[in-house]
Amino acid sequence: MDYRKLPHGGEQISILGLGTSSIGMAGEKDIRATVEMALENGVNFFDMASADAAPFPVYGEAMKGCRDKAYFQIHFGADYHTGQYGWTTKLDTIKKSIDWQLSALKTDYIDFGFLHCIDEEADLDRVLDSGVLDYIQKLQAEGTVRYIGLSSHTPRLAHRVLDLGAIDLLMFSINPGYDYRHGEYAIGQPDERMALYRRCEAEGVGISVMKAFSGGQLLDAKTSPFGKALTEYQCIQYALDKPGVLTVLPGVRDRADLQRILGFLNASSEKRDYAVLGSFTPTDTVGTCVYCNHCQPCPAGLDIGLINKYYDLARAGDALAAGHYGKLEKTAGDCISCSHCDRRCPFQVKQVQLMQEIQAYFGK
Numbered sequence: 001m002d003y004r005k006l007p008h009g010g011e012q013i014s015i016l017g018l019g020t021s022s023i024g025m026a027g028e029k030d031i032r033a034t035v036e037m038a039l040e041n042g043v044n045f046f047d048m049a050s051a052d053a054a055p056f057p058v059y060g061e062a063m064k065g066c067r068d069k070a071y072f073q074i075h076f077g078a079d080y081h082t083g084q085y086g087w088t089t090k091l092d093t094i095k096k097s098i099d100w101q102l103s104a105l106k107t108d109y110i111d112f113g114f115l116h117c118i119d120e121e122a123d124l125d126r127v128l129d130s131g132v133l134d135y136i137q138k139l140q141a142e143g144t145v146r147y148i149g150l151s152s153h154t155p156r157l158a159h160r161v162l163d164l165g166a167i168d169l170l171m172f173s174i175n176p177g178y179d180y181r182h183g184e185y186a187i188g189q190p191d192e193r194m195a196l197y198r199r200c201e202a203e204g205v206g207i208s209v210m211k212a213f214s215g216g217q218l219l220d221a222k223t224s225p226f227g228k229a230l231t232e233y234q235c236i237q238y239a240l241d242k243p244g245v246l247t248v249l250p251g252v253r254d255r256a257d258l259q260r261i262l263g264f265l266n267a268s269s270e271k272r273d274y275a276v277l278g279s280f281t282p283t284d285t286v287g288t289c290v291y292c293n294h295c296q297p298c299p300a301g302l303d304i305g306l307i308n309k310y311y312d313l314a315r316a317g318d319a320l321a322a323g324h325y326g327k328l329e330k331t332a333g334d335c336i337s338c339s340h341c342d343r344r345c346p347f348q349v350k351q352v353q354l355m356q357e358i359q360a361y362f363g364k
């Protein structure tokens with residue numbers, strides 16, 4: 001397993017986590033076996049936005065004795081205290097649900113306390129007015145909640161919450177469909193979505209990724225908006241290449257699903273490569289580097305994707321990214337303008353020109 005560091009706090013989070021949306025139907029025995037298998041394979045991040053209450057007590061049993069090896073992402077606004085899932089902004093109901101979830105999970109603390117699924121301005125106003133964020137912050141001050149997060153599909157709303165300076169983690173739906181205006185949650189223009197990911201990285205807010213396969217739509221040529229199926233590994237790599245992303249949370253149904261997802265860790269770069277997207281990219285986003293590194297190898301040894309990522313982040317105000325660039329062994333100034341990358345890039349990025357621009361910006 002690979003791990004990425006939570007910018008606020010430094011926790012090491014597994015790049016593959018476990019989504020709970022589909023596992024409830026597996027039955028107690030299989031849920032437990034799947035969670036145990038995840039832990040054995042180094043998965044340490046567990047989202048608990050489940051479709052029903054069934055997984056909670058089973059997760060609690062499976063984590064007995066190893067709670068410190070897992071991070072739970074718990075949603076303030078997902079109500080399970082009746083045994084069913086319900087979405088709510090009512091503080092009393094949220095308190096009951098949180099008490100129920102802590103008890104079912106046999107724990108007394110929450111690693112990440114999330115404002116749950118806020119996509120409308122009015123819902124955010126309601127959540128803030130009814131004191132849900134205050135409640136999470138109070139629990140944080142008492143030590144029950146360690147970090148605060150938001151789950152949303154809407155860049156505009158995510159920006160509003162980022163403006164409050166209150167969150168450490170954003171759960172966001174990232175996949176090539178949504179990023180290029182296809183699908184139920186394709187909210188915001190491509191550049192607006194990318195700007196959100198960059199802002200998160202610049203401000204040290206990590207991203208946990210939901211809906212990396214667009215609910216499975218991208219995996220089937222019949223439902224893929226591109227008319228061509230992508231693979232799970234391509235979608236996972238795509239999400240992991242976005243700035244700010246720490247972990248991707250596929251909603252596995254059982255051990256077989258998990259086994260297949262874990263195969264990503266040993267998959268070849270060809271299996272993870274999503275350059276095929278270059279042929280679907282809308283014309284207004286052609287020429288924008290997506291940091292995929294399909295253009296490698298660079299004869300001068302430049303990490304082209306990373307150099308471009310640092311450049312974009314630095315321009316978005318990320319001082320750390322500028323520092324990281326400064327420490328690179330090979331920088332844009334080492335480019336020999338061979339144009340190998342220009343010929344290879346499926347997204348038609350003019351990298352020779354860009355490297356000169358990047359060199360001028362950083363002075364090396």
Ligand code: SF4
Nearest residue numbers: 289290292293295345
């Ligand atoms: S220049 Fe093209 S191929 Fe290279 S990292 Fe950027 S988008 Fe990918």
Ligand code: SF4
Nearest residue numbers: 298335336338339341
């Ligand atoms: S043009 Fe520059 S960055 Fe691109 S492959 Fe050649 S040396 Fe590397």
